[in-house]
Amino acid sequence: MADAAGFLLARTVGVVDGAGPGTRQAPWAEDLTSAPAAAAVPASALPYRIEDYRNFGVIAHDQAGKATMAERILSCVGKTKNTADLQGGFATMAWDEPSQDSAASVAPAATAAIWNGKRFNVIDAPAPDDFALELPRSLRVLDGAVIVLDGAAGVEPQIETAWRLADEVPRIVFVDGMDRADADFDRSVASIGDRLGVRAVPIQLPLGSGAGLKGVVDLLRMKAVVWDDDSGAAGRDQEIPTNLLNEALAARAHLVESLIEHDREAVVAFRSGRPPSVETLKRSLRQGVLAGALHPVLCGSAAKGKGVQPILDAVADYLPSPADAPPARGVDFKTGEAVTRIPSDAEPLSAWAFRVAHDPLVGSLTFCRIYSGKLQEGMNLLNATRDKRERVARILLMHADTREDVKQAGAGDVVALAGLKETCTGDTLCDPLTSPVILQPMDCPPPVIEIPVEPRSLTGQEALRGALRGLVADDPSLIVSLDPSGRTILKGASERQLEAKLDILKRDYGIVARVGAPRAAYLETITRPATIDYTHKKQTGGAAQFARVTIAFEPGKSGSGFVFESAIAGEAVPKAFIPGVQKGLEAARASGLLAGFPVVDFKATLVGGGHHDVDSTFLAFEIATRTAFQELRGKGEPRLLEPIMKVEVVTPEEHLGQILGDLSGRRGAIQDIDRRGRAATVTALVPLARLFGYAQDLRSLSHGLAQFTMVHDRYAPAPDTAATFRS
Structure with missing residues (x-):
């Protein structure tokens, strides 16, 4: 197995690539020629080609072992001697206290390392259904992913969600927990095809099972790799045991057959009867992974330190570099025309903020991935998303809660910036003098x-x-x-x-x-068109006020939000006062008509009105509009909209009846029941109001054996206002 050369002090993951073809010496580099193989030294100290960077995430179902995997990776590359004692409340990658307390990732945690001549950036991200924005923004700054499956459960509901979110990211799979008595490698591999609809290609087999797990069988080299203890040290090669040889030969034949369609050279070798070389198989696997046509499957036990080094080798061999990823897309700040940015120091500066954190010593820290150009300490930047100016006070490389000041960073680097005042997650930072750009924005899930x-x-x-x-x-x-x-x-x-x-x-x-x-x-909407004519007059108690508005309201399509138009002809309402009408509508709809929830999915058209040369003001038209809007309570037939969640429950067959009855009692609509072996997966649409406390109820119904996930599906009309709040 390959050994480690060290670490870059970095807190949050992102692509860390070079400036294009050739190499780039980082400005904070040190001479490491005499460093020991496993020394914890800055990875930035050695020059690397952009093709040698690997920026990948570790993704898993909640509590399925991704943090343990991340900790083992740290141990393998020499950063820590601790072995991820999550039960004891410690994890180096879980750098924030909420993650330490829960033994699960609450925010993205990352590190960087050197492995087998490649520069790695590794992220341990939260489960997709618990922290709606964390996984999507993590995926935005990584190029590949390791999907960790529980060897006893296979593909679980959150994995299906994560797989869908990572659809454009090349992925390899690690079946973890093979030291458990109930682990089943074949069943886990089959679940990838059954539940995800993709081609899973095992490149390893487990060597032993349960407590007798000794290592893995490498199907490319046709060698057994054995670990003598649980320390996580490198494994040693030996011949494949006789009782596994036929199974290994059959699995390798299946592997070769799966690869020949992706590599012309492999096809030629196959037809000529020559067995393809290990290098040919690796090249074919890489081509298939980058094309999204197949997904190599490895196995082991992260908790026991068995199989982690081969995963690192697979990342180096099969996952993409930044040079393999498509360029960053955006629009020109001035013209709005579509533009792209390639990872090169020679390109104009463009950076994307993917996290804003509060540091008790430094204050606000903005974590950015630099897609192109160079960033220097003290540089003046344009926040193109908000059209605000910023100044970089400090550039920091961070790993967990330690940090290192640097003077500059280049294309592909991930850094924390101190001193930014206006920048939020999802904003684009660029040089105001050289082709400013707004990179592709981030979609946020609706708050429910x-x-x-x-x-x-x-x-x-x-x-x-x-x-x-x-x-x-x-x-x-x-x-x-x-x-x-x-x-x-x-x-x-x-x-x-x-x-x-x-x-x-x-x-x-x-x-x-x-x-x-x-x-x-909840949200509110109107269900009936109405035209409101209202006049606001004030003649006493200070300056006189006068404004008249005539507004036509009509229901919109679901998801259309709020649309305002002015159809005023002439000077019935001067143009200077029309923004006052729009502001009044925005304020009024935020306060609701029935129960104080925002009103959505309607169109308001200003069709008439009147003004006074002296008494009419912006404020007068705003007040008139807000009062006119309230008349919709009686004329627009307002109705509550409730959030509907898509719920997926995985349960043993014997508890299916109780769970179906419970979902129906929560006003749930059963969409599908998928039976696999002794387990069943129920998909239902259920009002969110009826799901509070469902986790505890589900544990009681299934004796702790069922689990569920839920994601927002849509808003739908509530049965009626009184019934909704009684429920």
């Missing part, structure tokens, strides 16, 4: 759960608002608003996401807030 958040005292109100602004800057899927009573409402995509954000409020900002019970984030 909300909780009231209040300070412990009135004096803490401003501190709470500032902290919430920091949370939203890092996670745009969060929304902060005020309800009609003036309470602060925090909205997000899941209960666990909101719990994690409240924990950040306490740990990073020192704010312990009073928090109300979570509830579904």
Whole structure:
């Protein structure tokens, strides 16, 4: 197995590539020619071609072992001697306290290393259904992925979600937990084809099973690789045991047959009767992986340190470099025309902010991937997304909670920037003087759960608002608003996401807030067209006010949001006052018509009105519009919209009846029941309001054997207002 050369101090993953063909010596480089093979030294100290970079993520179902895998990777490359004692509450990759407490990833954690002559950036990302934005933004800055499966469960619901989100990312698969008594490698491989609909090609077989797991059979080299203990040290080669030889030969034949369609040279060798070389097989595998046509499957036990080094070799051999990935896409800041950026220092600067974190010592840190150009300390930047100017006070390389100052960084680097004031997650940073660009924005899931958040005292109100602004800057899927009573409402995509954000409020900002019970984030809409004519007059108590508006309201299609148009002809409403009408509509719809929820999916057209040469003002038209909007309560037949979740429950067959009955009692609509062996997968659409506490109820129904995931599907009309809130 290959050994390690060291580490780059980096906190969050991203592509770290060169400047194009050739090599680029990093500005913070040191001479490492005499460094020991496993020394924990900066990876940036050696020059690497862009083709030698590997930027990949470790993705798994929640609690399926991805953090253990990430920790074993750290151990393999010499960063830590600790072996991921997650049960004991320690994990180097889980650098933030919420992740340490839960023994699961709450925010992306990453490191970088050298392995077998390649420069790695590794990310351990949260499960996709718990933290709606974390996995998509992690996928945005990586080029390949290792999907970790539980050897006893195979493909689980969150893996299906992650696979769909990572559809454009080349992937290899590691079947973990082969030391467990109930692990089944063949069944896990079969589940990849059955549930994901892709071609899984084993390139290893387990050597032994359960507590007798000794290692793996390498089908390319036709060697057994054995680990003598659980230390995670490199394995040793030996001949394949006689009792496994026929199975290994059959599996290798299947491997060769799966590869010949991707490589002309392999086809020629196959037809001539010559066995393809190991190099030919690796090249064919790489071509298939990059094309998304197949996915190599490896196996082992990360907890026992068996099979981790071969995964690192597979990453080096099969996953793409930044040069293999498509260039970053965006639009020109000035013209709006489509542009691309290739990873080169010679290109104009473009960087994408994928995380904003609060550091107790440094303050706000903005983590960026640099797609092109050079970034220097003290440089003035343009936030092209917000048209704001920024200045880089410091450039930091970070790993966990340690950091290293650098003076500059180049295309492909991932750095933390201190001193930025206006930048949020998803923003583009660029040089204002050389072809500024706005890179492709990030899609955020709709917030479907909300909780009231209040300070412990009135004096803490401003501190709470500032902290919430920091949370939203890092996670745009969060929304902060005020309800009609003036309470602060925090909205997000899941209960666990909101719990994690409240924990950040306490740990990073020192704010312990009073928090109300979570509830579904309803919306409102109108179901009947109505034209409202309203005149606002004020003749006493200060300056006189006058404004008249005539607005035609009509229901829109689901998901259309709010559309405003002006159809005013002439000077009935001067152009200067029309923005006041739009502002009044925005403010009024945010307060709702029935229960204080935002009104969506309608169109408002200003069709008439009147003004006074002296008494009409912007504010007068805003007030008139807000009052006119409230008349929709009686004329527009408003209705509540409730969030509907797509729920997938995996349960043993014997508990299926109870679970179906429980889902029906929650107003759930069963969409599909898929039976595989003794397990069944139920897919249903269920109102979110009826799913609070479902995890505990499901454990009771199934004696702890069933599990579920849920994602937002759509908003739909609630049965009626009273029934909805009673439910």
